[in-house]
Amino acid sequence: GAVVSQHPSWVICKSGTSVKIECRSLDFQATTMFWYRQFPKQSLMLMATSNEGSKATYEQGVEKDKFLINHASLTLSTLTVTSAHPEDSSFYICSARGGVGTDTQYFGPGTRLTVL
């Protein structure tokens, strides 16, 4: 299957700092990328959808100014958690999908964010 990478795999930061997470599709061009958040023992919660070159579409209840998403190329999307607080600690997972007619979504390995 297609490969999606995420970096870093884990990060610990102080409250008030910003953290950037990168998501790359390594062997296909991802016209659409998705960012999810997952709490322990729960399913994935979609945060936002981004298409290359356009603004991300955020799900209801997700603050766009807090979770900045950039999808600058067909293989890279970034999620920046701004002014992080302990309640932002979570497992963040990105996903990528190819062109029109390609519905299969491939997921990255996730990033564990811990805010102290």
Next chain:
Amino acid sequence: GQQLNQSPQSMFIQEGEDVSMNCTSSSIFNTWLWYKQDPGEGPVLLIALYKAGELTSNGRLTAQFGITRKDSFLNISASIPSDVGIYFCAGYYNQGGKLIFGQGTELSVKP
């Protein structure tokens, strides 16, 4: 919003046993995907189904796209300890739309 009901929520089985889990939806889906997630990792795609009635295998795993297009099942035969993890069904009810997830089935395998 759209929901997928996945069952069972958890299973505790003996190594070598077969396992079956399923998902149902209130709407017609046009794609069903089954993923496995290990602790601390992202979901890994196991099987993708695109047509009603489609039956697809991947090693010891078999999944089917229900004929009504409102359900799908995943079977694992002769389970082994490394099958342990959380299995998610997911699907689309319209092309290019959001991927809808089931609640997950946590599988434990006793050696």
